Amino acid sequence: xRKTLYQHVLDLLDERHVDLTRMAQIAYEGQIAYxxxxxxxxxxxxxxxxxxxxxxxxxxxxxxxxxxxxxxxLIPDEYxxxxxxxxxxxxxxxxxLSTGCVEVFGGVASSNRGYLDKTKPGIIGxxxxxxxxxxxxxxxxxxxxISSAESYIANKYPQGVYKEMEGTL
Amino acid sequence: xRKTLYQHVLDLLDERHVDLTRMAQIAYEGQIAYxxxxxxxxxxxxxxxxxxxxxxxxxxxxxxxxxxxxxxxLIPDEYxxxxxxxxxxxxxxxxxLSTGCVEVFGGVASSNRGYLDKTKPGIIGxxxxxxxxxxxxxxxxxxxxISSAESYIANKYPQGVYKEMEGTL
Amino acid sequence: xRKTLYQHVLDLLDERHVDLTRMAQIAYEGQIAYxxxxxxxxxxxxxxxxxxxxxxxxxxxxxxxxxxxxxxxLIPDEYxxxxxxxxxxxxxxxxxLSTGCVEVFGGVASSNRGYLDKTKPGIIGxxxxxxxxxxxxxxxxxxxxISSAESYIANKYPQGVYKEMEGTL
Amino acid sequence: xRKTLYQHVLDLLDERHVDLTRMAQIAYEGQIAYxxxxxxxxxxxxxxxxxxxxxxxxxxxxxxxxxxxxxxxLIPDEYxxxxxxxxxxxxxxxxxLSTGCVEVFGGVASSNRGYLDKTKPGIIGxxxxxxxxxxxxxxxxxxxxISSAESYIANKYPQGVYKEMEGTL
Numbered sequence: 001x002r003k004t005l006y007q008h009v010l011d012l013l014d015e016r017h018v019d020l021t022r023m024a025q026i027a028y029e030g031q032i033a034y035x036x037x038x039x040x041x042x043x044x045x046x047x048x049x050x051x052x053x054x055x056x057x058x059x060x061x062x063x064x065x066x067x068x069x070x071x072x073x074l075i076p077d078e079y080x081x082x083x084x085x086x087x088x089x090x091x092x093x094x095x096x097l098s099t100g101c102v103e104v105f106g107g108v109a110s111s112n113r114g115y116l117d118k119t120k121p122g123i124i125g126x127x128x129x130x131x132x133x134x135x136x137x138x139x140x141x142x143x144x145x146i147s148s149a150e151s152y153i154a155n156k157y158p159q160g161v162y163k164e165m166e167g168t169l
Numbered sequence: 170x171r172k173t174l175y176q177h178v179l180d181l182l183d184e185r186h187v188d189l190t191r192m193a194q195i196a197y198e199g200q201i202a203y204x205x206x207x208x209x210x211x212x213x214x215x216x217x218x219x220x221x222x223x224x225x226x227x228x229x230x231x232x233x234x235x236x237x238x239x240x241x242x243l244i245p246d247e248y249x250x251x252x253x254x255x256x257x258x259x260x261x262x263x264x265x266l267s268t269g270c271v272e273v274f275g276g277v278a279s280s281n282r283g284y285l286d287k288t289k290p291g292i293i294g295x296x297x298x299x300x301x302x303x304x305x306x307x308x309x310x311x312x313x314x315i316s317s318a319e320s321y322i323a324n325k326y327p328q329g330v331y332k333e334m335e336g337t338l
Numbered sequence: 339x340r341k342t343l344y345q346h347v348l349d350l351l352d353e354r355h356v357d358l359t360r361m362a363q364i365a366y367e368g369q370i371a372y373x374x375x376x377x378x379x380x381x382x383x384x385x386x387x388x389x390x391x392x393x394x395x396x397x398x399x400x401x402x403x404x405x406x407x408x409x410x411x412l413i414p415d416e417y418x419x420x421x422x423x424x425x426x427x428x429x430x431x432x433x434x435l436s437t438g439c440v441e442v443f444g445g446v447a448s449s450n451r452g453y454l455d456k457t458k459p460g461i462i463g464x465x466x467x468x469x470x471x472x473x474x475x476x477x478x479x480x481x482x483x484i485s486s487a488e489s490y491i492a493n494k495y496p497q498g499v500y501k502e503m504e505g506t507l
Numbered sequence: 508x509r510k511t512l513y514q515h516v517l518d519l520l521d522e523r524h525v526d527l528t529r530m531a532q533i534a535y536e537g538q539i540a541y542x543x544x545x546x547x548x549x550x551x552x553x554x555x556x557x558x559x560x561x562x563x564x565x566x567x568x569x570x571x572x573x574x575x576x577x578x579x580x581l582i583p584d585e586y587x588x589x590x591x592x593x594x595x596x597x598x599x600x601x602x603x604l605s606t607g608c609v610e611v612f613g614g615v616a617s618s619n620r621g622y623l624d625k626t627k628p629g630i631i632g633x634x635x636x637x638x639x640x641x642x643x644x645x646x647x648x649x650x651x652x653i654s655s656a657e658s659y660i661a662n663k664y665p666q667g668v669y670k671e672m673e674g675t676l
Contacts, residue, residue: 001418005672008417054662054669055430055613058421062431066404066417074412076404079334079339079346083396086330090392092275093400093435099279100434103610106562107262110268114283133187155561161255162561165512170586174503178584223493223500224444224599231600234584235573241595243581246572248508248515252565259561262569266600272441273394303537324392331392334343358541419515424668430613444599448606452621499593503586 006052009060016064016138022123023142027149029121030112035153039153046149050105052131063094063137072133087136094137098144105148106155112147152155175221178229185233185307192216192311196318198290204322215318219274225314229230234304239260239303244260256305261275263306267313274317275324281316344390347398354402354476359460361385361480365487367437368457369449373491384487388443394483397439401432401475408472425474430477436482442495450485513559516567523571523645529630530554530649534656536628537619542660553656557612563652566608570601570644577641594643601644605651613662619654637641 003011012142013020023112031038050056066075066084075081083091095117102109118127124146128139158166172180182189200207208226219225235244235253244250252260264286271278286309289297293315297308327335341349362381368375388394404413404422413419415504421429433455440447455478456468462484466477496504510518520527523647531550538545557563573591582588590598602624609616624647627635631653635646665673 001672004423004674005417006674007667008672017493019629054673058429058431059434061418061421062416065418068667069414072414072505074411074414075403075408076410077399079343080399081405082330082339085400088329088331088333089277090324090328091396092277092393093396095277095280095437096438097434098416104613108258108261108264110279111264111283111286114280117280117288118284122429134673153444154473155259158242159259160257161251162257162259162512165252165508165515166561167511167513170505170589173409173501173505174586175505196545223496223504223597227598227600228603230584230587230590234582234587237585241583241584244572245569245576245579245581248512249568249572251508252568261562262565262604264605265566267606269600269603273444277441290575327392328374334346335392336339336342336344421672422669426667426669427615428662430615430668431616433618446596446599446602448617449602449621450622452618453625455618456622493597497597498511498595499589500597502593503590 004058005054005057006063009018009051009057009064011123012060012064016067016125016127016133016135018123018138018142020044020047024149026122026124026146027117027153030116030146030150031153038153043149043153048151049152050145050148051154053104055104056101056148059097060141063097063141067137069133070136073153084134084136087134091136094140097137098140101141102144102151105151108154109144109147109151112150113143116143116147174223174226174230178220178226178233181229181233183300185236185296185304187292187296187307187311189213189216192315193318195285195291195293195315196322198323199285199315200317207322212318212322215321216314218321219314219317222270222273224273225270225317228232228266228313229310232266232310236303236306253303253305260305263309266306267309270310271303271313271317271320274320276318278313278320279317279322282312285312285316343392343395343399346393347389347402350398350402354405354465354473355478356370356461356465356476358382358385361484362487364460364462364484365452365491367452368484369491376491380486381491385483387490388483388486391439394439397435398479398481401435401451401479405475407474408474414483416440422472422474427473429474432478435475438479440474440482440486440489443489446492447482447485447489450488450490451481454481454485465507512561512564512568516558516564518573519567519571523574523634523640523642525630525634525645525649527551527554530653531656533623533629533631533653534660537623537653537657538660545660550656550660554652556659557652557655560608560611561610562657563608563632566604566651568646570604574641574644577643581676591641591643594641598643601647604644605647608656609651609655612615612658615661616651616654616658619657620650623650623654 027043068145102113196212239253365381408422440451534550577591
């Protein structure tokens, strides 16, 4: 391979017009109330930290390649092709994949992922609303990465009672 | 035992001032946009259907009993007592329990649970805000039951492409 | 569609030489110690009950179609094609999909799935060992369906203390 | 607090006669076939690495404190007390807690946890078989920690196709 899998999934995200700064923006807005010191740049670093995980790369790779195959009419099964083209919410395999990579980042990621999946702010809603390409997996993957980044930021330091219990007081 | 476990957890919910109709109200508001035929009564039946599951009863039982023990000062471990009294979000065992009983009801329940956990509408927010009793587990349990009821309603009938594929067309 | 999605996934399993009776055999061997009344026929009915769930059909459909595309050289991404051809255990998306459909059947299914995934008895090991076709997803899917069927059988009736608590005593 | 939460859960494990070296022994036996360079000492370090996670400490703390309350007759609810005393497998809250802390360590941990939960080697089986104390949660927690340590060891370095894709070739 000419480049790493990490670089390859960054290229795939770029090819699907996903701007990492717009992802960081959502994480920033989600965390600013809890972490006044957070910056957009720190959120972008957190997004990249999440994408560095092999589990996350595998999910991004699989989801975007399947989305692209739908666009190109390459899904050879009539049933699967139809389900993916319609982006039916009863398919839910997109959700299985994205909840899967969220679990690596702990419980807060799960609640935030659900919230982002329902409210679809910023780039998530934009991807979900695209009519020129199939994005069954991509919007769920973005919600998963962003919520994982939020969880990474939020869990980095002990808070409240845990400050004392983790010996940082 | 003088009564079934099902009746016992209904009594525990009542003892903690949880009105099932107020739970049904949240499910109703969550589903009315997708299911115009839904009624508050159907939502209440869905809530009861969820509580009839043994997995859900076990989680309600365990969560409320621990909450009550905190109220009564019965937690014999200084660390656990302190964490529960502070209701620290970094504890997350409450979330593990509630996501666990949601999984039985499929992927949609997971997103809805996250959404309810973040936005805390109606009775969920009221329970979360109580200062006269410990409710570490109860608010998460309510979000789990309500989102499971929503998922039960939403998944009952095939929609879109699945109507044709499940032979109902 | 000429047939239901349910019939389609049964056909896909058959096309991949998966005999439902051999799946039932593994469930039978897993449960006979706990349920002396169990029969091979009841286990086969439990397998079919699991496959009737839409969540499970979606996972079978997606997994087998991707496996077949690898066989036919249809995966258009060099990285994903290579990972799937090698059936690397570090891919783990196959495991995400299969744990996902197990969750619908409760906690026992999860332990049994892990056990079947490690020990690979009968048809699971046979599928895993095939060298004439790609079966990245299929062995995990079989472990998921069989463990779900076991959980369905095991949880059907209350046992021990739950007999009394569920009013069946 | 006089000591950190980390030290407190280590003390709780010790109080329940759990020897970390015996836990490491199970991880060693599980991984030696895949990682010829592994040593018992490295496995013990991996066990400690897992226990250093806040998510894991919260689960150990909660599970052992509840187990101890059962021993001391401190569970104030008749139903929960009875279920815990009988250690019914249909309770499954013990499994929810332990699968929860396993998810932080990725997909392999889940399969290994299921395998350890079914086969109960070494200290896990010993804890499960104790008749002088309640250990509803402890055996599941040990299976969770050990499988997480195995996953941590196994995922540390890319293998097969991932070696090339992660730029280590």
